[in-house]
Amino acid sequence: MIKILFVCLGNICRSPTAEGVFRHKLNQAGIRDGYLGSIFLDSAGTGAWHVGSPPDRRSQEMALKYGVSLKDLRARKITRQDFSDYDYILGMDQENIRNMKAVCPPDHHHKISLIMDYAENCPGITEVPDPYSGGLEGFDRVFDIIDRGSAGLLKHIQAHHTL
Numbered sequence: 001m002i003k004i005l006f007v008c009l010g011n012i013c014r015s016p017t018a019e020g021v022f023r024h025k026l027n028q029a030g031i032r033d034g035y036l037g038s039i040f041l042d043s044a045g046t047g048a049w050h051v052g053s054p055p056d057r058r059s060q061e062m063a064l065k066y067g068v069s070l071k072d073l074r075a076r077k078i079t080r081q082d083f084s085d086y087d088y089i090l091g092m093d094q095e096n097i098r099n100m101k102a103v104c105p106p107d108h109h110h111k112i113s114l115i116m117d118y119a120e121n122c123p124g125i126t127e128v129p130d131p132y133s134g135g136l137e138g139f140d141r142v143f144d145i146i147d148r149g150s151a152g153l154l155k156h157i158q159a160h161h162t163l
């Protein structure tokens with residue numbers, strides 16, 4: 001089983017959106033996720049402010065417009081154990097990468113990258129910007145960026161693993 005963890009700061013906007021969007025793409029491709037599937041997905045935050053909370057209402061509304069429900073997800077903080085448990089640990093921006101590398105054991109650093117490292121045909125878009133303090137258009141943009149990153153990630157996973 002391949003385990004993928006999506007990581008942002010609060011785990012209420014970007015990383016739950018990435019988890020939901022990627023799960024949606026997997027299921028559309030006929031790939032089963034979860035404990036009985038070939039891929040296991042989760043998301044986490046580097047901060048603990050929102051632990052136990054569902055995704056931000058704005059992220060939920062934006063995702064639902066595209067047919068993706070985030071309502072059952074709950075925020076949690078990344079743990080040291082996650083770095084050994086997961087195969088791909090995908091940050092949304094460089095701050096997430098810095099925060100993770102500061103606590104990740106060196107032998108697992110190679111698992112950490114930006115989700116947008118996997119995007120195709122997105123020149124200049126290397127990060128998923130934090131939408132929390134901005135307006136709704138920021139959430140729309142975040143959804144679009146995550147959708148592109150997730151599509152590239154799915155291609156990579158299909159090319160490099162037998163599912």
Ligand code: 4NP
Pocket residue numbers: 008009010011012013014015049130131132
């Ligand atoms: P996220 O957005 O990292 O995409 O979940 C944020 C959510 C909450 C905060 C910052 C970013 N916060 O400072 O509470």
